[in-house]
Amino acid sequence: xxxxxxxxxxxxxxxxxxxxxxxxxxxxxxxxxxxxxxxxxxxxxxxxxxxxxxxxxxxxxxxxxxxxxxxxxxxxxxxxxxxxxxxxxxxxxxxxxxxxxxxxxxxxxxxxxxxxxxxxxxxxxxxxxxxxxxxxxxxxxxxxxxxxxxxxxxxxxxxxxxxxxxxxxxxxxxxxxxxxxxxxxxxxxxxxxxxx
Amino acid sequence: xxxxxxxxxxxxxxxxxxxxxxxxxxxxxxxxxxxxxxxxxxxxxxxxxxxxxxxxxxxxxxxxxxxxxxxxxxxxxxxxxxxxxxxxxxxxxxxxxxxxxxxxxxxxxxxxxxxxxxxxxxxxxxxxxxxxxxxxxxxxxxxxxxxxxxxxxxxxxxxxxxxxxxxxxxxxxxxxxxxxxxxxxxxxxxxxxxxxxxxxxxxxxxxxxxxxxxxxxxxxxxxxxxxxxxxxxxxxxxxxxxxxxxxxxxxxxxxxxxxxxxxxxxxxxxxxxxxxxxxxxxxxxxxxxxxxxxxxxxxxxxxxxxxxxxxxxxxxxxxxxxxxxxxxxxxxxxxxxxxxxxxxxxxxxxxxxxxxxxxxxxxxxxxxxxxxxxxxxxxxxxxxxxxxxxxxxxxxxx
Numbered sequence: 001x002x003x004x005x006x007x008x009x010x011x012x013x014x015x016x017x018x019x020x021x022x023x024x025x026x027x028x029x030x031x032x033x034x035x036x037x038x039x040x041x042x043x044x045x046x047x048x049x050x051x052x053x054x055x056x057x058x059x060x061x062x063x064x065x066x067x068x069x070x071x072x073x074x075x076x077x078x079x080x081x082x083x084x085x086x087x088x089x090x091x092x093x094x095x096x097x098x099x100x101x102x103x104x105x106x107x108x109x110x111x112x113x114x115x116x117x118x119x120x121x122x123x124x125x126x127x128x129x130x131x132x133x134x135x136x137x138x139x140x141x142x143x144x145x146x147x148x149x150x151x152x153x154x155x156x157x158x159x160x161x162x163x164x165x166x167x168x169x170x171x172x173x174x175x176x177x178x179x180x181x182x183x184x185x186x187x188x189x190x191x192x193x194x195x196x
Numbered sequence: 197x198x199x200x201x202x203x204x205x206x207x208x209x210x211x212x213x214x215x216x217x218x219x220x221x222x223x224x225x226x227x228x229x230x231x232x233x234x235x236x237x238x239x240x241x242x243x244x245x246x247x248x249x250x251x252x253x254x255x256x257x258x259x260x261x262x263x264x265x266x267x268x269x270x271x272x273x274x275x276x277x278x279x280x281x282x283x284x285x286x287x288x289x290x291x292x293x294x295x296x297x298x299x300x301x302x303x304x305x306x307x308x309x310x311x312x313x314x315x316x317x318x319x320x321x322x323x324x325x326x327x328x329x330x331x332x333x334x335x336x337x338x339x340x341x342x343x344x345x346x347x348x349x350x351x352x353x354x355x356x357x358x359x360x361x362x363x364x365x366x367x368x369x370x371x372x373x374x375x376x377x378x379x380x381x382x383x384x385x386x387x388x389x390x391x392x393x394x395x396x397x398x399x400x401x402x403x404x405x406x407x408x409x410x411x412x413x414x415x416x417x418x419x420x421x422x423x424x425x426x427x428x429x430x431x432x433x434x435x436x437x438x439x440x441x442x443x444x445x446x447x448x449x450x451x452x453x454x455x456x457x458x459x460x461x462x463x464x465x466x467x468x469x470x471x472x473x474x475x476x477x478x479x480x481x482x483x484x485x486x487x488x489x490x491x492x493x494x495x496x497x498x499x500x501x502x503x504x505x506x507x508x509x510x511x512x513x514x515x516x517x518x519x520x521x522x523x524x525x526x527x528x529x530x531x532x533x534x535x536x537x538x539x540x541x542x543x544x545x546x547x548x549x550x551x552x553x554x555x556x557x558x559x560x561x562x563x564x565x566x567x568x569x570x571x572x573x574x575x576x577x578x579x580x581x582x583x584x585x586x587x588x589x590x591x592x593x594x
Binding site for chain 1: 204207208211213238239241242243245246247249250251252253254255258259261262265266510514517547548550551552572573574575577578
């Protein structure tokens with residue numbers, strides 16, 4: 001079942017399509033961290049990120065049979081992840097929760113996740129604690145971006161994907177991607193001014 | 197190079213997207229402009245800050261959790277469908293006639309759900325028939341109208357069609373529900389042209405139905421001739437119906453479960469759902485009109501390649517795999533495959549369907565899939581009233 005890390009994704013997809021369903025596991029293991037990170041940066045909390053990352057792979061499993069091998073698996077996977085997160089962001093439950101968090105102020109804006117981090121840090125050096133606090137501030141700033149700007153800036157500046165990949169993932173044209181990234185960075189500059 | 201031009205290019209500069217000539221020009225400007233240098237520093241700082249964020253790893257047991265959820269999801273199709281077939285539905289009223297057809301067919305499905313035997317008999321009858329046409333037009337009260345149109349099932353060169361257009365009282369409708377066997381999903385077909393006749397009363401209705409039947413005869417003879425012709429893969433366009441559908445209270449309450457509040461405030465009718473449909477290309481709600489234009493144009497994705505028949509088969513399979521149900525098909529006048537169809541799909545699986553279609557956007561070779569941005573990014577959910585379980589999509593093959 002375990003394959004060499006070097007086995008290209010598309011070979012695993014082909015194996016899945018030929019009936020070797022265990023190839024899916026390898027694809028999950030290979031991509032789960034990146035998908036989870038995208039979801040976390042998009043949604044800003046552990047629970048939703050975990051849920052959406054799982055949803056992403058469930059959708060992949062259901063669609064993999066008909067995946068066309070001409071395209072990049074990872075691009076397709078990230079597209080599903082981004083769409084899943086967008087759906088979550090636009091769901092009424094999520095928006096309700098987010099508005100409550102905003103009213104309650106930034107202390108709670110990271111919810112359980114923040115308190116979990118602080119708890120963890122009791123046994124870590126101060127530097128690590130400060131770094132986590134700093135990251136939480138940055139995540140808050142990312143979280144306050146409009147959804148559309150957040151999507152592209154996460155893909156570009158957090159995940160380091162190319163513009164070409166972002167165009168494929170989001171379905172937007174290059175000009176739109178560029179202008180959103182520019183606006184997102186501009187906004188982040190103001191949000192983070194004096195904090196980092 | 198002007199200061200404001202350079203400011204606009206700084207992001208491209210940082211991302212290494214500028215052509216060499218422009219990069220040199222920006223470099224020159226930066227040497228003499230402290231404010232642009234400061235701005236450049238800001239852009240770089242933001243970029244570096246985000247880049248240095250630590251990566252969050254998936255929690256331990258992630259794969260096992262996915263497996264557990266996959267196992268949970270693997271329930272028989274019938275149990276998946278039940279809640280939304282019996283739940284509230286959003287039906288198209290943009291084409292009011294189409295909407296009526298859709299609800300009429302849902303009516304039949306709901307009522308006939310327990311009558312599996314009748315459904316099987318109907319399927320058998322339809323597959324045995326050669327070319328069968330039946331038209332029933334009944335007149336009833338002004339307020340209670342129901343139309344059922346059950347038409348084509350194609351097998352080889354055979355085209356079968358059964359169409360019943362009814363307008364009758366509550367009692368007649370109930371009686372009809374018993375008489376009419378459960379149609380298979382594939383046999384649920386409604387023609388836009390015939391359905392428009394509904395708005396025009398009895399005589400007009402009959403006339404429209406006759407016209408439709410003439411078109412069917414043409415289609416039958418055309419089918420054989422058309423078969424051998426190579427055809428270009430069609431463009432697939434998807435429209436999300438979002439209009440409000442008003443239906444007589446008694447009729448709607450009989451078949452559609454909806455919120456108690458809505459039932460109480462129904463007055464002459466029951467609001468099933470919705471907001472106004474609109475031209476996606478004309479939408480300017482967003483802050484940036486350029487962005488909006490790009491989004492409203494949706495996906496520029498090549499469709500599944502192949503003949504119209506093959507493409508249709510692929511899309512139909514996707515619809516079924518996504519838990520969707522074809523409630524109406526329109527063959528137009530001269531086509532062996534539907535030119536459009538109305539699909540009812542659970543809200544939660546619309547994304548799967550769209551994702552699946554979107555995977556074709558790198559295959560090349562055929563014309564395209566046009567998916568409204570709202571479907572592509574799932575934002576249509578925001579406009580749905582609470583409790584809506586399924587939506588109606590019109591899928592056109594052009």
